[in-house]
Amino acid sequence: MKDNGGSGGAGRKQGAASPCAACKLLRRRCSQECVFAPYFPADEPHKFASVHKVFGASNVNKMLQELPEHHRGDAVSSMVYEANARIRDPVYGCVGAISSLQQQIDVLQAQLALSQAEVVHMRMRQYSTSPVNHSPENHSPPSPPDSNHFWYEHGG
Known part of the structure; x- marks a missing residue:
């Protein structure tokens, strides 16, 4: 050159x-x-x-x-x-950009964990207040369905 x-x-x-x-x-x-x-x-x-x-x-x-x-x-x-x-950014260059993105990831991960915890809490509350769960017949484990009964009712 x-x-x-x-x-x-x-x-x-x-x-x-x-x-x-x-x-x-x-x-x-x-x-x-x-x-x-x-x-x-x-x-x-x-x-x-x-x-x-x-x-x-x-x-x-x-x-x-x-x-x-x-x-x-x-x-x-x-x-x-x-x-x-x-x-x-004359001082930090791409390291500053990477650091900023890492901070955003940390904030978003914390928000995600909080949202997931809220979902679990809501499901637990829904489960504990459901009227089906408080009925006496639901305290015993469900019995398996009678396969013969199914076939007779549905033309099998």
């Missing part, structure tokens, strides 16, 4: 005429070997802008060069996520 001052991208991958977002922002010629081109397309300039602002183009270039190609896409996704989180 030599800086030749031009923005010609005729030799780039897939024959694209415009430079990738990284080369355009850095005002470089986007070559066919450009490490940024597959991950920072020209139509998504905000992705590289935030990554460049937080990590710097040189560091991103080094990170991508050190990774096998099959891991680079995931690395770029992570860098974009972290960069956007750092721009929103």
Whole structure:
């Protein structure tokens, strides 16, 4: 990625005429070997802008060069996520977002446990106040149904 001052991208991958977002922002010629081109397309300039602002183009270039190609896409996704989180929260970044989500999970789990306890309490109250449960004939276990009786009544 030599800086030749031009923005010609005729030799780039897939024959694209415009430079990738990284080369355009850095005002470089986007070559066919450009490490940024597959991950920072020209139509998504905000992705590289935030990554460049937080990590710097040189560091991103080094990170991508050190990774096998099959891991680079995931690395770029992570860098974009972290960069956007750092721009929103410069101190905690994505850790702040994760912490906030964990607190929401804790609150929701407590609410769920309370709701489940209320359901059990309501069922117990319903069971204990049901008139069927207080009748004398319900104190003995129910007898199994007579299968012959069923068949005679239902035409079996």
